Each structure stands twice: as C-alpha cells, then as structure tokens.
Amino acid sequence: MTQMQSPLTADIALAASPRRVPRIDVSNVTSRSLSLLAEHRENASPSDDAETETAVRVRGFSSWYGDFQALHDITVDIPQRQVTALIGPSGCGKSTFLRWVNRMNDLVPSARASGTLDLHGMDVLAGTIDVVDLRRRVGMVFQKPNPFPKSIYDNVAFGPRLHLKIRKPVLDDLVERSLRRAALWDEVKDRLKDSALGLSGGQQQRLCIARAIAAGPEVLLMDEPCSALDPKSTARIEELIAELRDRYTIMIVTHNMQQAARVSDLTAFFFEGWLVESGSTEQIFTKPRNSQTEEYVSGRFG
Amino acid sequence: MPIDRPHELIELRRAIMTMGAAVEQRVNQAVAALMEKDLDAARQVRRSDDEIDRMEVEIEQACLRILALSQPVATDLRMVLAIMRISGVLERVADMARSIAKRAMDLHELQSLDLPASLVNMAAASRSMFADAMQALADREVTLARRVRDADQRVDDLQKEVFAWAQMEIPRHVEWTAAAIDVLSVARKLERIADLCTTIGEEIIFLVEGLVVRHT
Numbered sequence: 001m002t003q004m005q006s007p008l009t010a011d012i013a014l015a016a017s018p019r020r021v022p023r024i025d026v027s028n029v030t031s032r033s034l035s036l037l038a039e040h041r042e043n044a045s046p047s048d049d050a051e052t053e054t055a056v057r058v059r060g061f062s063s064w065y066g067d068f069q070a071l072h073d074i075t076v077d078i079p080q081r082q083v084t085a086l087i088g089p090s091g092c093g094k095s096t097f098l099r100w101v102n103r104m105n106d107l108v109p110s111a112r113a114s115g116t117l118d119l120h121g122m123d124v125l126a127g128t129i130d131v132v133d134l135r136r137r138v139g140m141v142f143q144k145p146n147p148f149p150k151s152i153y154d155n156v157a158f159g160p161r162l163h164l165k166i167r168k169p170v171l172d173d174l175v176e177r178s179l180r181r182a183a184l185w186d187e188v189k190d191r192l193k194d195s196a197l198g199l200s201g202g203q204q205q206r207l208c209i210a211r212a213i214a215a216g217p218e219v220l221l222m223d224e225p226c227s228a229l230d231p232k233s234t235a236r237i238e239e240l241i242a243e244l245r246d247r248y249t250i251m252i253v254t255h256n257m258q259q260a261a262r263v264s265d266l267t268a269f270f271f272e273g274w275l276v277e278s279g280s281t282e283q284i285f286t287k288p289r290n291s292q293t294e295e296y297v298s299g300r301f302g
Numbered sequence: 303m304p305i306d307r308p309h310e311l312i313e314l315r316r317a318i319m320t321m322g323a324a325v326e327q328r329v330n331q332a333v334a335a336l337m338e339k340d341l342d343a344a345r346q347v348r349r350s351d352d353e354i355d356r357m358e359v360e361i362e363q364a365c366l367r368i369l370a371l372s373q374p375v376a377t378d379l380r381m382v383l384a385i386m387r388i389s390g391v392l393e394r395v396a397d398m399a400r401s402i403a404k405r406a407m408d409l410h411e412l413q414s415l416d417l418p419a420s421l422v423n424m425a426a427a428s429r430s431m432f433a434d435a436m437q438a439l440a441d442r443e444v445t446l447a448r449r450v451r452d453a454d455q456r457v458d459d460l461q462k463e464v465f466a467w468a469q470m471e472i473p474r475h476v477e478w479t480a481a482a483i484d485v486l487s488v489a490r491k492l493e494r495i496a497d498l499c500t501t502i503g504e505e506i507i508f509l510v511e512g513l514v515v516r517h518t
Contacts (some may be wrong), residue, residue, distance in 0.1 A: 036316065036319055036320045036323055037323040037327070085303060215403040238512055242304050242306070258373050261370065261372070261373070262371060263304045264304060281304070282371060285371060286366055286367065286370045
C-alpha cells in the first residue's frame with residue numbers, strides 16, 4: 001500500500017516546465033514519412049495510466065437538509081490525482097455533494113448525512129474526526145473569489161500559520177512555492193505586502209488556489225471556480241487545473257459542460273439528487289450510456 | 303485524460319502522415335509489381351490490410367475525441383474534419399493498390415502481352431499524384447493541391463487510350479483476352495487512385511482556405 005506523501009513535505013521541484021509537445025518536421029515527406037512509419041511500427045500502443053487509487057470512496061451516501069433529501073444513495077469512486085467533474089442542472093445536488101467531502105455542510109444546522117464517505121480510508125462523517133484538519137487536507141475554492149482582507153502574503157500564509165509551527169524562512173519558501181504552483185508568483189512577487197483585494201478577479205481566484213495549496217491538501221474541491229471570471233482568466237485557471245492534477249485530487253463542480261469536457265478525467269452526472277451516470281469524460285461525452293445523460297450533455301435541458 | 307488540444311492536433315497530423323506513408327509504400331509496391339514484374343512487392347501488398355484499417359479507425363477515434371472534448375473551431379475544426387475524411391480516402395487507395403497487385407500477379411502468370419504505354423504512363427502519373435498529394439498535405443500547400451487536381455484530366459485521357467488499345471488488340475489477339483481484361487481492370491484502379499488523390503487535394507484546400515471545391 002503506497003503511503004500518501006504530503007505535498008508539503010515532499011521534495012518539490014517547481015512545476016515550471018511547459019508541457020512537452022513533439023514537433024514534426026514534414027518538410028521532406030519521402031524520407032520523413034518512411035521514418036514516421038518505422039517509428040509507428042516500433043512503438044507499442046501507449047498504455048493507459050497505471051492503476052489509480054481511490055481518493056474518496058462513496059457508498060450509498062445520502063444527505064438531507066431537514067426533511068428534504070438532497071442526495072440519494074450515491075456510490076462512486078473519486079480517483080486520486082485526477083480531475084473529476086460533477087455536472088448537472090441547478091439543484092441536482094452536485095454542490096451539496098462537494099461540500100460534504102470537507103464537511104462544509106456542518107455549517108448548515110439542518111444538514112445530515114448517512115452512508116459511507118471515506119477519504120483515503122478515513123470516515124469523513126465520523127463525529128470523532130478533526131474537522132479543521134479535514135479542511136486542511138481537503139481544500140476548497142469557491143465560485144466567487146474570497147481573498148481575506150489581508151496582504152497577498154498573509155492570505156497564503158494563513159493556513160500554514162494556523163496548522164503548522166514553521167519559521168519565517170520556511171514560511172517564505174512555502175508562500176513562494178504555493179504562489180508559483182498557482183501560476184501567480186510572477187505577477188505578485190514584488191508586492192506581497194499589498195492587499196489581496198487589489199488584485200483582479202482572475203488573480204484573486206489564483207490566490208485562493210495558492211491559499212488552498214499552501215495548507216498541503218490532498219484534495220482540492222472547486223465549486224464553479226471560473227463562473228465569475230472572464231474567458232481569458234477561465235482559460236488560465238483551466239491550464240492551472242491540468243497542472244495541479246499531478247499533485248492533487250481535484251473535484252470540480254461546473255455548470256459549463258464544455259469546461260468539464262476539457263479539463264476532467266472522470267465526469268459524474270447528477271440529476272435531482274441522484275447520480276445518474278459516471279464514467280471517463282471521453283465516454284460520457286462520446287457514448288453516454290444513459291439517455292438522460294445524453295440529453296443533458298447535448299444541451300437539451302438544464 | 304483532460305484534452306490538450308495543441309498536442310492532440312499535432313499527434314493527429316502525425317497519425318495521418320504516418321498512414322499516408324504506409325499507403326504510399328503500398329502504391330509504390332503495386333506499381334513496381336506491375337511495371338517491373340516484382341512479385342515480392344506484389345505479395346507484400348497482398349498481405350493483409352490490418353495495419354491500414356487499424357490506423358483509419360484510430361484516426362477516426364482521435365477525431366471524435368477532439369471534437370467531443372475540446373470544441374475546436376475555425377482551422378482546427380476544418381483540420382479535424384479534413385483529416386477524418388482523408389483517412390477514409392487513404393484506406394480506399396490502399397484497397398486499390400491491393401487489387402492492382404493481384405492483377406499484376408495474374409498478368410505475370412499469363413505472360414502473354416506487353417503492357418501498353420498508356421497503362422505504364424497511367425501508373426507513373428497516379429504514383430506521382432499520390433506522392434504530391436502527401437507532400438501537399440504535409441506542407442498544407444494549396445498550390446500543389448491544385449496541381450494534383452489538375453493532373454487528374456491526363457489520367458482520365460490515358461484511361462481512354464487504354465480502352466482504345468483493348469478494343470483494337472483483343473480482336474487481333476484473342477489469346478490475349480484474359481490479360482487484356484486484367485489491363486483494363488488495372489487502368490480502372492489507377493484512375494480511381496488518381497480520383498482519390500484529387501479528393502485529398504480538395505480536402506487540403508478546404509483545410510487551408512475553408513473553400514469547398516468538391517463539385518466545382
């Protein structure tokens with residue numbers, strides 16, 4: 001059983017290298033085409049990623065707000081270090097489900113749940129767990145960027161200061177690393193003491209991501225993180241999500257199906273509190289098994 | 303895997319060029335079988351088309367994935383459509399090559415006649431059209447694509463000459479009938495290859511310029 005290594009303590013190489021894109025020189029077709037052919041014949045077809053472990057295991061999970069049952073008998077495996085998109089029309093329960101993973105629903109007095117919701121084998125619903133530590137391990141980014149009314153530095157340092165006893169040089173390093181991983185460092189490195197509220201919407205959202213990362217989570221929950229952003233910022237965040245998935249398990253609620261198609265490995269379609277279908281994103285968007293899924297992803301309702 | 307559109311488009315172009323290379327190899331072998339009586343070449347082409355068929359399916363699946371997951375528009379979209387259609391065209395060219403190789407083997411066995419010059423010229427022209435079509439695809443070169451389309455007329459004219467040859471020779475050498483029929487069949491296949499090259503040229507023009515020239 002592989003031990004989950006906290007990203008905080010791992011030896012970190014800054015993930016700054018751009019994605020490798022093979023260039024093909026086809027200026028001379030005859031010789032180039034023959035070598036392409038030779039290469040094609042030599043290469044075995046690429047195998048899929050090695051078996052993935054499950055980060056969040058959900059079995060027969062139901063939840064209520066008072067008498068209203070918001071989720072019915074949800075069963076799904078959220079894979080580790082991949083992006084899982086939760087889609088479905090308004091009111092389908094996807095955000096409710098997301099908020100149970102880090103027990104944010106505890107803040108709603110009438111909320112209760114039953115069934116199994118495990119994070120790496122730990123029962124998230126147990127009364128005995130340290131909810132504050134859970135929320136460090138499972139970070140969250142919200143629809144509307146919500147930086148604290150503090151400096152950029154203090155926003156990112158907040159979590160580590162709360163959870164860990166670390167000295168300033170180490171904290172400085174951690175803040176920089178988190179901001180780099182959130183693709184924000186270059187833009188703010190000369191003004192870390194400035195108020196976070198002075199940043200643009202897209203920058204604030206990346207700051208919120210840096211803040212979530214700084215606490216060393218295993219899972220990142222994102223609840224429509226791009227809804228309040230312009231297309232360019234949205235594209236930036238989507239690129240960031242693709243990079244972050246190497247280190248973190250990501251669950252993203254989105255009402256934008258094209259976004260789900262672009263960024264996720266796995267897609268789960270919710271409707272009226274039921275999990276109608278989940279599968280690889282490619283399968284959901286090319287060959288959905290359920291006719292309701294087909295109608296939703298084709299934009300016929302929702 | 304989330305979609306990385308630039309990377310997947312590059313891989314798609316690579317895949318179609320690889321398929322083109324495999325088909326070009328078969329076309330060349332089929333022509334060699336015919337003109338140089340190269341039986342080894344004929345046998346190689348006759349061997350199963352699994353590789354080509356598999357490439358066609360893989361390319362189609364890649365196109366489907368790109369369309370479903372990354373919503374390409376403009377040039378990217380036209381490229382995906384063009385490549386999807388070209389892979390089908392290439393598969394048909396490979397089929398033609400296979401048929402030609404079979405006829406070449408028959409002709410070798412029959413040993414009765416000398417191939418008419420018109421057929422020899424058709425073979426050379428079709429082979430060269432295919433090479434040009436692949437070059438045009440690689441470079442996205444519209445001028446070359448248009449030249450490929452223009453070369454089709456000559457192949458059609460040569461096919462008429464082959465027909466005329468058959469009409470003249472069969473009554474004079476009845477023992478050549480079977481072989482002459484093979485010759486006519488090869489001519490038809492070569493003309494089909496030239497046609498398919500024209501289609502590739504049209505797809506390249508569509509890809510680059512967004513013009514549909516198919517029925518003009």
